[in-house]
Amino acid sequence: MPMRGLRFGSLIGAMLLAACGxxxxxxxxxxxxxASELDAALVAANFAPTGTLRVTYLGANPVHARTDxxxxxxxxxxxxxxxxxxxxxxxPYKLVPCQVARCIIDAINAKTAxxxxxxxxxARAAEADFAGAYALMYSSYLVPTNSPMKNSAEADSEGxxxxxxxxxxxxxxxxxxxGKGKVVVYDEAxxxxxxxxxxxxxxxxxxxxxxxxxxxxxxxLPSLRVVDDSFFxxxxxxxxxxxxxxxVAALIQFTDELRExxxxxxxxxxxxxxxxxGVAPRIVHEPAH
Numbered sequence: 001m002p003m004r005g006l007r008f009g010s011l012i013g014a015m016l017l018a019a020c021g022x023x024x025x026x027x028x029x030x031x032x033x034x035a036s037e038l039d040a041a042l043v044a045a046n047f048a049p050t051g052t053l054r055v056t057y058l059g060a061n062p063v064h065a066r067t068d069x070x071x072x073x074x075x076x077x078x079x080x081x082x083x084x085x086x087x088x089x090x091x092p093y094k095l096v097p098c099q100v101a102r103c104i105i106d107a108i109n110a111k112t113a114x115x116x117x118x119x120x121x122x123a124r125a126a127e128a129d130f131a132g133a134y135a136l137m138y139s140s141y142l143v144p145t146n147s148p149m150k151n152s153a154e155a156d157s158e159g160x161x162x163x164x165x166x167x168x169x170x171x172x173x174x175x176x177x178x179g180k181g182k183v184v185v186y187d188e189a190x191x192x193x194x195x196x197x198x199x200x201x202x203x204x205x206x207x208x209x210x211x212x213x214x215x216x217x218x219x220x221l222p223s224l225r226v227v228d229d230s231f232f233x234x235x236x237x238x239x240x241x242x243x244x245x246x247x248v249a250a251l252i253q254f255t256d257e258l259r260e261x262x263x264x265x266x267x268x269x270x271x272x273x274x275x276x277x278g279v280a281p282r283i284v285h286e287p288a289h
Contacts, residue, residue, distance in 0.1 A: 039088050045250045048091045055082040056104050056113035059097030062212045063137050078117045080267040108241050119169040119234040132238040132251035133280035134264050138211035138230035139170045144199050145225045152231035156181045163207040165189045170208040173232040196221050212276035235280045
């Protein structure tokens with residue numbers, strides 16, 4: 001029978017904190033009671049009606065997870081969250097990768113997945129409910145190493161052309177906020193070699209990705225660099241089908257506890273993401289109409 005109540009202190013949380021060189025915190029009786037009440041709320045919300053918690057996420061987004069090409073092992077913050085949530089409700093979990101946000105929303109609404117992870121965006125929130133933010137995902141421009149661009153504000157200038165991938169958070173933001181520059185939308189992310197050509201030839205002046213993706217590409221291509229700041233930092237959150245307020249409330253409480261106890265920070269640090277994301281604060285959205 002899976003353990004409940006103090007799983008964070010005794011199992012996953014202890015391993016995450018140890019990986020970061022932190023000492024496990026003492027747990028008070030009040031925290032024991034709070035954890036027990038949260039477990040009861042998570043079980044009552046019926047997150048896994050099939051008996052397995054089916055978790056969908058963006059397989060190509062390093063802020064969600066990475067897959068080891070040699071072993072196929074998937075690691076990252078959404079895995080840590082899936083493991084902890086499945087422990088709390090006493091069921092196994094299954095990871096279901098998607099390539100685009102539309103796939104995640106469709107899977108949630110078709111009930112082929114129970115929970116998902118996405119960056120919050122108003123249009124998405126009209127189709128699914130967001131709850132339980134775990135990270136703020138920074139977004140940074142990828143530019144040629146000889147680019148004069150010093151900060152993100154300089155990208156919104158006459159004569160500047162910015163690339164972005166269709167339906168990603170960065171593209172949605174840029175199309176709604178770039179007034180002087182020009183945004184060119186690509187159906188898919190260009191391969192690294194093509195991206196290098198686009199930027200070094202001057203066809204594009206910058207490309208907007210989440211910061212971790214920009215950093216990964218710049219490590220692989222010395223001809224490119226990452227602008228230091230973030231032009232957009234949306235929260236990464238759980239997402240569930242609409243009309244399930246008990247799940248929304250339970251996920252907010254779940255991430256509140258994990259944030260307070262250091263689980264979220266430890267998970268992001270273990271994944272090497274603290275250069276590209278921050279721990280999200282508590283976020284409660286007004287219902288979308």
